[in-house]
Amino acid sequence: xxxxxxxxxxxxxxxxxxxxxxxxxxxxxxxxxxxxxxxxxxxxxxxxxxxxxxxxxxxxxxxxxxxxxxxxxxxxxxxxxxxxxxxxxxxxxxxxxxxxxxxxxxxxxxxxxxxxxxxxxxxxxxxxxxxxxxxxxxxxxxxxxxxxxxxxxxxxxxxxxxxxxxxxxxxxxxxxxxxxxxxxxxxxxxxxxxxxxxxxxxxxxxxxxxxxxxxxxxxxxxxxxxxxxxxxxxxxxxxxxxxxxxxxxxxxxxxxxxxxxxxxxxxxxxxxxxxxxxxxxxxxxxxxxxxxxxxxxxxxxxxxxxxxxxxxxxxxxxxxxxxxxxxxxxxxxxxxxxxxxxxxxxxxxxxxxxxxxxxxxxxxxxxxxxxxxxxxxxxxxxxxxxxxxxxxxxxxxxxxxxxxxxxxx
Amino acid sequence: xxxxxxxxxxxxxxxxxxxxxxxxxxxxxxxxxxxxxxxxxxxxxxxxxxxxxxxxxxxxxxxxxxxxxxxxxxxxxxxxxxxxxxxxxxxxxxxxxxxxxxxxxxxxxxxxxxxxxxxxxxxxxxxxxxxxxxxxxxxxxxxxxxxxxxxxxxxxxxxxxxxxxxxxxxxx
Numbered sequence: 001x002x003x004x005x006x007x008x009x010x011x012x013x014x015x016x017x018x019x020x021x022x023x024x025x026x027x028x029x030x031x032x033x034x035x036x037x038x039x040x041x042x043x044x045x046x047x048x049x050x051x052x053x054x055x056x057x058x059x060x061x062x063x064x065x066x067x068x069x070x071x072x073x074x075x076x077x078x079x080x081x082x083x084x085x086x087x088x089x090x091x092x093x094x095x096x097x098x099x100x101x102x103x104x105x106x107x108x109x110x111x112x113x114x115x116x117x118x119x120x121x122x123x124x125x126x127x128x129x130x131x132x133x134x135x136x137x138x139x140x141x142x143x144x145x146x147x148x149x150x151x152x153x154x155x156x157x158x159x160x161x162x163x164x165x166x167x168x169x170x171x172x173x174x175x176x177x178x179x180x181x182x183x184x185x186x187x188x189x190x191x192x193x194x195x196x197x198x199x200x201x202x203x204x205x206x207x208x209x210x211x212x213x214x215x216x217x218x219x220x221x222x223x224x225x226x227x228x229x230x231x232x233x234x235x236x237x238x239x240x241x242x243x244x245x246x247x248x249x250x251x252x253x254x255x256x257x258x259x260x261x262x263x264x265x266x267x268x269x270x271x272x273x274x275x276x277x278x279x280x281x282x283x284x285x286x287x288x289x290x291x292x293x294x295x296x297x298x299x300x301x302x303x304x305x306x307x308x309x310x311x312x313x314x315x316x317x318x319x320x321x322x323x324x325x326x327x328x329x330x331x332x333x334x335x336x337x338x339x340x341x342x343x344x345x346x347x348x349x350x351x352x353x354x355x356x357x358x359x360x361x362x363x364x365x366x367x368x369x370x371x372x373x374x375x376x377x378x379x380x381x382x383x384x385x386x387x388x389x390x391x392x393x394x395x396x397x398x399x400x401x402x403x404x405x406x407x408x409x
Numbered sequence: 410x411x412x413x414x415x416x417x418x419x420x421x422x423x424x425x426x427x428x429x430x431x432x433x434x435x436x437x438x439x440x441x442x443x444x445x446x447x448x449x450x451x452x453x454x455x456x457x458x459x460x461x462x463x464x465x466x467x468x469x470x471x472x473x474x475x476x477x478x479x480x481x482x483x484x485x486x487x488x489x490x491x492x493x494x495x496x497x498x499x500x501x502x503x504x505x506x507x508x509x510x511x512x513x514x515x516x517x518x519x520x521x522x523x524x525x526x527x528x529x530x531x532x533x534x535x536x537x538x539x540x541x542x543x544x545x546x547x548x549x550x551x552x553x554x555x556x557x558x559x560x561x562x563x564x565x566x567x568x569x570x571x572x573x574x575x576x577x578x579x580x581x
Contacts, residue, residue, distance in 0.1 A: 016571050016574055016575065017567070017571055020567045020570040020571045020574070021567055022468075023570065024563060024566050024567050024570070026468055028548065028563075039468065043456060043468075044456070044457060046453075047452070047453035050452060050453050050456060050472065052574070053468065053472060054452075054472055054476060055574060055577075056570055056574060057472065059570070059573055059574060059577065060542070062516065062520070063520065063538075063542055063573075074536065074539055074540065074543075074544070077528070077532070077535065077536050077539065078536050078540075078554060078555070080532055081532035081533045081535065081536045081555065082555065082556070084532045084533075263547055263549055263550050264549060265547065265549055300545060302544060304544060304546075305540070305544045305545060305546045305550060307544070307545030307546070308545065308547060352514070353514065
């Protein structure tokens, strides 16, 4: 009891704030050698510090696992947050002196908002209107697409070569310039070459591009609003429903989005792996409007955010070309979604509790059997189904569940 | 068990069960079982014995590795006949923990509540956390979106973390 109340007292105090500040600094990569020494010293001061840091780390992991599935309209939440503090800012301006201390915001927050007119600037309003328009456009375009999909597909198929793969089919296409496109299961690309540039539109799914070198005629892959531009290299583009992921296998690729400016700190960024080599040609257009990636890097672009490039597991990202799927602690729901891309037999998770099982392993993408066997061996699950649908659920009876787990009472 | 063996075991554990291991440890640290302060003390003492932490670049992974070592040895020592303790027992515990749908559902619900609470407390801290954690947005981007400086975006993020930790602690 004593230790418990002691913990709470600490948590409400400075230790937690310090731990959170350290955590954010490390997450931002802002801690230099002197900072690390200071952090070491801070850690050694008390077990409470260590505990706080560990708990924040655990929270961070859990938040990653459990928040993602919540269907949140982030845009609406941002609008609400902005509206909320606009009211505060106006109040502060009206008062003309000390800003009122709102219940929900710290003094610093109010001052900052009051001093910064950005939330109500024209640019911002335009941006927001742009976002609303985009949302409307997205909704409208779905309707239009449904109405004329057939006609458009026929027309475009007529004018530009389009390559499509069915479920479970993979295809390798050599384009007129000598570049090769490996098309993954359930994918579609359209090729639009001109004298100035080589444009391939990734309409659906995933493809690995091995680009024939031609410095004066850049090779551009468009996936929705996202573009990846190269002159002679190898890279993978995966168009997911919510984002496009570009993984560079070889050479350099410049990635940009029509919807977003490139974040300032990513402009002219020197990728760590780039070294001093000048032999790799820079893709044209890799200027202020694009993020430059080198081999081994991956970037994810959503309609709202160009994420910071990360070191990628290239082998895993391109394993599909060998009919393999590599998972490294991937939640079962994502694993199932991947298998369903490749196979006509569709997997269904019946227990939501199974969604967050983490699976690691290498499986043949052509059949889910090995993965299902693995699940049955490792976890307490029952597999039922026919040649169309396979259901995955918990074994009933709890026979295999050890009762030794320490947990909440 | 040799140090090497122990190290290899922990490495495997971390590699295969990283998230589960973290959750398991967090649960043990958070829920005020009688032996938790002891475990924390041991983790701390072990940290003190290691000389150069200054070279740690990823304290999260580092601390968990240390904690996992400690937990492992702790479990070994507390067993009546240490020789008969199969490291797999520990792993079984991890799997079972992750496999319990009730616990999963509870955790999910807790995060929903946490989100609602945080939004009421500070809408800006809430959207900052969401953008940072789920969209991979940088603090600069968040600042630009919210019309504040990067420094302020960072404050929102810290504030969000502090709030969540406090309300998680209060629930127990």
